[in-house]
Amino acid sequence: MSDALPASIGTVVIGAGVVGACVAGFLADEGQDVLVVDEGCGAGSSANAGSLHVQMQSRFMRLYPENVPNMELQLPLYPKAVAFWRELASSLNADFDLKMTGGLMVAESQDQLDFLGVKARRERQLGLDVEILDRARLDAIAPYFGPSIVGAELCANEGKLNPLLCNAAIRSWILARGVVLAEGVRVEGIARSGTGFAVTTTRGTVTAGRVVLAAGSGTRLLAAGMEPAITIPAVAEPLHMNITEATAPLIGHLVQHADRMITLKQFGTGQIVIGGGWPARQDAPGGHAEVELASLIANASLAQHIVPSIGNLRIIRTWAGLNTSVDGMGVLGAVPAIPGLFVAIPGDAGYTLGPLSARLVADVMLGRKPGEDISPFRPERFE
Template identity: 30%
Template sequence: MTLHKADVVIVGGGLMGSAAAFFLRQRGQSVILLERDQIGQYASGVNFGNVRRQGRFLGQLELANRSWALWKRLPELIDDDLEFIASGHMRVCYREDEIPELEAYAAAPEAAQLDLKIYRGAELHQRFPFLGPDVKGGSYAPHDGHANPRLAAPAFARAARRLGARIEEQTEVAEVQKIAGEFTVTTTDGRQFGAERLLITAGAWGQKLSAQFGEPVPLDTNGPQMAVTEPVPYALPTVIGVYTKIPEEVIYFRQIPRGNIIIGGGYRSKPDMLNRRAYVEPRSILNQMDQMRRLLPGVGNLNIIRVWSGIEGYLPDSLPVMGPSGNVDGLYYAFGFCGHGFQLGPGVGDVMAELISTGSTSTSIEPFSIRRFTPSAEQRTTEQRSRAS
């Protein structure tokens, strides 16, 4: 049997894997990327398309800023247009006591590059007159924006292929082993691929592979709920989302230059992981309509022309798994981005390529280590004693 070899094998062809393949080739590494279905088919291609930094975990902003610098260089970077627009991003709230929370975030040193401005009261409604009367305040990020998620992963994969990466779609992994310092990936059709370094970017399926290497994580899967309206005159360039602790109030929207308004938020569905199917939740779409009327009263009579979902991986602390394995040399992870990985995609690819190529990275990713889910030796001893008693 022929063993197809490269410096790095990547399992998973979403935005993270495709971007990593591109940046690894830029660094001179030979790459084979294996995707079970089609590039960008699941979370990467069906998300809302937010290219936002504000509202993230403060420890993630260094990574988000690195990614934002790459977004600004598109399409020069990959010779493709992802319809990125730095339109501004507005995070609004319905309660006066939530405004100080937005102010505290804006004042954090980590958020300095975002140039956030807090609006409230009359100033808010003068600046954004289309917002409903329930909106009490908001945080405006002038540099954030949105892009077309359906274009992103395929564009990075094409760019990686032009640089010499081998991209294999419709290629399902059956088994992964590490023998004598080399990973061997066997596919369901009997082919084998080998490399000294392996990167797992398998999204909602990432934990299945990490568990094979003794690093299980408590990953949950959810289906985001999206809808798009008929086209209307382009008048809402700013992306707007609601900051709230009440799940049914979560709503966000963006209008694209063609005039359609894309809507996300609300209740998520449970995908069928065996058949790899995601479902639209009717109550979520109905709730989106109610919440949109509250946030943006002028949309009340628009027609919804399409609804969809996807398959995303979520972790309990809402942070991804990203970085080297805690158990196996040469093994790396980037998965579980908890529904907010789209903006990070180029930065994740760049950071992982730097880490795999050089052994370190200039961007802090320690909070995302898979080791946070591995019990320490002291914890394991305590658990063993508890079981023994």
């Protein structure tokens, strides 16, 4: 990390999460000079629980039913995003503890199983590899569930990884490519300056030819402060997570629930991460996320209910992070009203989509046709 910001640079990326860091890395691989500025409030990537989601998450479908058409529109990107994680691990020669063992969304009633059946039929139409398992078939591949589980939807494309390993490897990659990383630095404003931009920060002003807004929910205020103002309705969602002590291999899949807030997965280290959307709190708009005791208790209790054998494990750490929600899909690409300005926000389950989203935005910036059609995700759709 550099102590002094450069007076000028080709590109400033705001946000050092997985998306911003990967945009910077892909640009630097092509010889571009890049500064990444990050306030360091521990938002999404640094607090991620390591799920590689592909199937539509029932939690988002319940919370934001109006966004389901957009979720479906972006759904085909998810299996490609998981495959891209594998490509990234190979290109960086890094161990991400990435396991493609499939994901199980479990049901505790026939109504829930029927809901999963309807969801699975639609997902198959959109290209996912999913099927419904009754309890007997579920026991054959996942005998660890408690007696309340009646069946599950199996998505073969899903998996899990260790975000601590991923984030460290990505950081090493971008630093080795000469990216200037300024952490603990807040961007206070962005203004047009000649054919480029003046980015005012708490450590001075940097002029840049291009700016990438990859600050998750923080992108909303940054975009609104531009001239002309840009509307990006990104909202912070503070979430709570827990991790247990290590134990013998137990949970092989990414586990979710058809109707309740839970995710479970086990790292190669043996530790089990318990998440799934229980709320945390945010100390102030744009500030840090903080854990909630009620969420810790409810999250752990539900995990034990679903997989009783984890009940004797100790929780060794809890933490909170900020998920970013927009309208059910990402915001990717150039801002036509302000040449040189780009937005890089993935959709729901943003860590899964992160590297692929970054690749698509970087391709646009490099004058290439991106490998996927990103026109539905264009920033100007909110104007």
